[in-house]
Amino acid sequence: MTRAEGWDDAELERAGALAALARARVGTDSQVWAVRAPGRVNLIGEHTDYSGLPVLPIAIDRSTIVVAAPHARPEIELCNADPSYPARRFAIAASIAPFPAGDWGNYVKAAIQGVIEHFARRDTDLARLRGGVMYVESRVPPAAGLSSSAALTVSSALAFMALNGLDLPPLEAAQMVARSEWYVGTMAGGMDQAASILGQRDHALFIEFDPIRVRAVRMPSHAALVVADSREVADKSGKLRAEYNRRVIECALAARILARALELGGVKIIGDVVRRLKAWDPAELTATLAASAPASLAGLDGAARILGIEEQALRAELLGGGPNPPNWIEVDSTRPLEILKRARHVLSETKRVERAAAALEAGQLDEVGALMNESHRSLAEDFEVSTPRLDAMAECARRAGAIGARLTGAGFGGSIIALCAASEAPGVIAALDREYYAPLNLSAHDCEASRAVLRAGPGASAIEIAVA
Ligand code: NG1
Numbered sequence: 231m232t233r234a235e236g237w238d239d240a241e242l243e244r245a246g247a248l249a250a251l252a253r254a255r256v257g258t259d260s261q262v263w264a265v266r267a268p269g270r271v272n273l274i275g276e277h278t279d280y281s282g283l284p285v286l287p288i289a290i291d292r293s294t295i296v297v298a299a300p301h302a303r304p305e306i307e308l309c310n311a312d313p314s315y316p317a318r319r320f321a322i323a324a325s326i327a328p329f330p331a332g333d334w335g336n337y338v339k340a341a342i343q344g345v346i347e348h349f350a351r352r353d354t355d356l357a358r359l360r361g362g363v364m365y366v367e368s369r370v371p372p373a374a375g376l377s378s379s380a381a382l383t384v385s386s387a388l389a390f391m392a393l394n395g396l397d398l399p400p401l402e403a404a405q406m407v408a409r410s411e412w413y414v415g416t417m418a419g420g421m422d423q424a425a426s427i428l429g430q431r432d433h434a435l436f437i438e439f440d441p442i443r444v445r446a447v448r449m450p451s452h453a454a455l456v457v458a459d460s461r462e463v464a465d466k467s468g469k470l471r472a473e474y475n476r477r478v479i480e481c482a483l484a485a486r487i488l489a490r491a492l493e494l495g496g497v498k499i500i501g502d503v504v505r506r507l508k509a510w511d512p513a514e515l516t517a518t519l520a521a522s523a524p525a526s527l528a529g530l531d532g533a534a535r536i537l538g539i540e541e542q543a544l545r546a547e548l549l550g551g552g553p554n555p556p557n558w559i560e561v562d563s564t565r566p567l568e569i570l571k572r573a574r575h576v577l578s579e580t581k582r583v584e585r586a587a588a589a590l591e592a593g594q595l596d597e598v599g600a601l602m603n604e605s606h607r608s609l610a611e612d613f614e615v616s617t618p619r620l621d622a623m624a625e626c627a628r629r630a631g632a633i634g635a636r637l638t639g640a641g642f643g644g645s646i647i648a649l650c651a652a653s654e655a656p657g658v659i660a661a662l663d664r665e666y667y668a669p670l671n672l673s674a675h676d677c678e679a680s681r682a683v684l685r686a687g688p689g690a691s692a693i694e695i696a697v698a
Pocket of ligand 1: 278279280375416419420422639640641
């Protein structure tokens with residue numbers, strides 16, 4: 231991954247300033263690499279990635295930059311330009327223990343652990359891996375559904391690789407970092423990291439999984455994407471993580487029950503089921519599921535009974551495997567596990583993603599907008615991840631002329647995305663300002679920073695910064 235394209239002047243300037251800090255620390259003639267990795271916003275295809283089903287995000291034109299310079303010790307010294315993220319230090323090892331939950335340094339540890347595991351499988355001599363200083367500076371707003379965490383893990387992974395002369399083709403790099411957030415206890419799919427690596431200017435990305443593949447779909451020039459932050463922050467390491475992981479488990483259970491009903495072996499996720507069927511229909515598969523098990527299951531023990539396996543074995547299959555689970559990932563078994571509604575969303579959303587990609591390619595924005603509205607409804611009613619505030623924002627954007635609007639990202643807060651004719655975007659923003667932001671009494675700066683027209687930008691890339 232040493233593509234030099236994709237950097238704009240402002241990013242090169244930011245990288246230059248960080249490089250000067252790094253060289254001040256390790257030596258003025260040191261080699262220095264800089265990586266930019268963008269955040270992403272998802273057009274459609276929500277909560278499908280961890281079922282191995284397609285998504286349609288864009289990489290956005292806002293990035294995180296990590297600058298790395300080698301030093302003689304096998305450890306990473308980590309500094310963040312934002313003083314609210316304190317400096318961190320850790321040793322490079324085959325298995326890196328995490329900082330306490332919620333620490334920002336865990337995203338960097340996750341990335342480096344992922345690189346180490348990937349290259350260990352390729353017989354790289356881990357004892358020869360170099361440490362260094364890494365300076366981070368991000369312009370991807372956190373907790374806004376724009377994937378600041380993927381921008382950080384991707385830029386850290388590529389910076390650590392550059393430091394060690396390691397290289398990978400983009401699809402393989404996307405595969406490598408796809409599971410990095412499992413390290414922090416989120417059983418996430420690979421959409422965010424893939425979008426950050428595979429982004430293309432003015433293109434949406436139709437991304438498929440297992441293995442990761444991408445088809446770039448040009449954004450029609452008369453279309454604009456308004457992204458607006460609800461300023462409702464779901465606690466990433468608390469409620470949001472528990473609810474997110476719960477839905478991953480619910481989908482995995484639906485997949486196993488469908489597999490039993492259809493007599494398919496080796497199924498772990500819903501994507502495994504549909505890939506085995508030549509043609510499939512969301513309503514028919516949902517009906518098969520409804521006929522095979524109750525719509526909701528009484529905890530994992532109830533699920534294990536239906537599947538005819540021991541609860542312990544099911545737990546190990548669903549929750550085991552990552553570097554930190556099972557102690558970080560738990561499922562509250564006192565609430566029912568909703569398998570029917572969740573599967574109905576995932577199956578119908580998959581068809582919507584395919585149709586939206588085709589409609590976007592054909593320039594049929596009305597069709598894309600209608601699918602986005604339908605996606606929001608399904609996320610609210612069947613996946614139960616919307617909030618009254620996200621519903622109100624999406625509705626406000628539609629009333630103001632957006633062709634379609636929906637929550638984007640995991641939900642429980644975060645942002646909405648509205649597809650507009652470029653000429654309508656200012657009106658949509660004005661309506662959100664008037665109807666949604668004004669009653670929140672935000673400062674002019676905070677209101678301004680909360681919403682924007684975002685353009686699809688290029689994916690991550692690394693450059694070497696020459697000594698001035
Ligand atoms: P956000 O909420 O933007 O971080 C999360 C997952 C994605 C995907 C979406 C829902 C993480 C890091 N990412 O995105 O992989 O599953 O939810 O479509 O949790």
